[in-house]
Amino acid sequence: MKDKAFVPAVLLLCFWVLLSSGSSRLLQSDDKGDELKNYISWEDLRVVEEVGRERSSSVKVKDNNLVNQESNMATVNASRVIVVDKRGRGDSVTVQGAVDMVPDSNSQRVKILILPGVYREKVIVPRTKPYISFIGNESYAEYTVITWSDKSSDPYSNGTELGTYRTATVAIDSDFFCATAITFENTVVAEAGEEGKQAAALRVTGDKAMFYRVRVLGSQDTLNDATGSHYFFQCHIQGSVDFIFGNAKSLYQDCDIRSTARRFGAIAAHHRSEESDDTGFSFVNCDIGGTGKVYLGRAWGNYSTTVYSNCYIADIITPVGWSDWDDTNRQSKVLFGEYNCRGRGAERRGRVPWSRSLTQDEVKPFLGREFIFGDQWLRL
Ligand SMILES: *[C@@H]1O[C@H](CO)[C@@H](O)[C@H](O)[C@H]1NC(C)=O
Ligand SMILES: *[C@@H]1O[C@H](CO)[C@@H](O)[C@H](O)[C@H]1NC(C)=O
Ligand SMILES: *[C@@H]1O[C@H](CO)[C@@H](O)[C@H](O)[C@H]1NC(C)=O
Numbered sequence: 001m002k003d004k005a006f007v008p009a010v011l012l013l014c015f016w017v018l019l020s021s022g023s024s025r026l027l028q029s030d031d032k033g034d035e036l037k038n039y040i041s042w043e044d045l046r047v048v049e050e051v052g053r054e055r056s057s058s059v060k061v062k063d064n065n066l067v068n069q070e071s072n073m074a075t076v077n078a079s080r081v082i083v084v085d086k087r088g089r090g091d092s093v094t095v096q097g098a099v100d101m102v103p104d105s106n107s108q109r110v111k112i113l114i115l116p117g118v119y120r121e122k123v124i125v126p127r128t129k130p131y132i133s134f135i136g137n138e139s140y141a142e143y144t145v146i147t148w149s150d151k152s153s154d155p156y157s158n159g160t161e162l163g164t165y166r167t168a169t170v171a172i173d174s175d176f177f178c179a180t181a182i183t184f185e186n187t188v189v190a191e192a193g194e195e196g197k198q199a200a201a202l203r204v205t206g207d208k209a210m211f212y213r214v215r216v217l218g219s220q221d222t223l224n225d226a227t228g229s230h231y232f233f234q235c236h237i238q239g240s241v242d243f244i245f246g247n248a249k250s251l252y253q254d255c256d257i258r259s260t261a262r263r264f265g266a267i268a269a270h271h272r273s274e275e276s277d278d279t280g281f282s283f284v285n286c287d288i289g290g291t292g293k294v295y296l297g298r299a300w301g302n303y304s305t306t307v308y309s310n311c312y313i314a315d316i317i318t319p320v321g322w323s324d325w326d327d328t329n330r331q332s333k334v335l336f337g338e339y340n341c342r343g344r345g346a347e348r349r350g351r352v353p354w355s356r357s358l359t360q361d362e363v364k365p366f367l368g369r370e371f372i373f374g375d376q377w378l379r380l
């Protein structure tokens, strides 16, 4: 499936990054043109690299998102790839600095290439700046880290508590965002039951976002998957309590879900509170492991919706599996389902009776990208 993504495209945009006095690198964005692209494709997740100025005939498809292709020097346009390098050889030394360079009401894909390094900063991609990509180097996702350590009990500038929402190290409020090979981190560590330690690494309130091979590291409330339709593909998400939470409609496919809970905790806390909301979390073909005994999900809202299908689940799940958040009224309204999962954590014998073992027909809408209306905004 991925290989199709590397069909060479016409290269229209490129620019130079001076690395040293003798050599230079050319980075190219391979967008097709100026038409508004209301979808996300593999091209939006990669930057093309060329060494030297002359045309290269060696077209090399590197394992993933970095590809050497023939260059078209006639159409150099530096405006659509912004390089972040904390050592000062790029366009910005901070990620936020690069986001700030993108004009408001941006209507074309802007790729922000983030070179390896630890970026200690909070980043907000505002609602007014859609079509932004954060692109790391596939070989260095673990070493390309945006990190901060706000927690919900910290004071806000006006003296009140920050609250969970504003703790996010990186907040994506715009639509058509995508990211690859970046680590989003919040270093606050919370034990279950501790107050005020909610600390998000990533918040996504924008619609139509894709995350490919990103790492999201935190403890309590790591990933605020707040609103919109989102696709998490081959990502690593780690935390202890409610570490994937919010009211988005999201597909987590082929992801590593890692619990760091010492004793108890929960993976998902979906927040659907209205029957009419069309939202839910679907985990498909994920590898679920780590430590502790955690719930698969907790009913943060009356209509909380969370489904695990075709997952491997290690022995880290509390046998009852699911929590009604101490509100028995929710038991008849939530949809907490499992389908064809394996591993000791998938054993359903001790499960709460109001959780569901889904039938093939029932699980069908949760299994593919149609769950997140992918036909409308993903071309992969
Ligand atoms: C480069 O892109 C910018 C912003 O999209 C545009 O205003 C400018 O006209 C482009 N320049 C060329 C030479 O294509
Ligand atoms: C990514 O890392 C590889 C391996 O070190 C390196 O060869 C390549 O130039 C890097 N690409 C970019 C765009 O920095
Ligand atoms: C402090 O600022 C936040 C965010 O703007 C706001 O929600 C809160 O009401 C403010 N608190 C006070 C006491 O002004």
Ligand SMILES: *[C@@H]1O[C@H](CO)[C@@H](O)[C@H](O)[C@H]1NC(C)=O
Pocket (backbone or CB within 6 Å): 273, 302, 329, 330
């Ligand atoms: C959830 O349901 C309970 C009763 O079952 C109701 O009292 C409460 O208002 C509902 N919550 C929301 C947010 O609608």
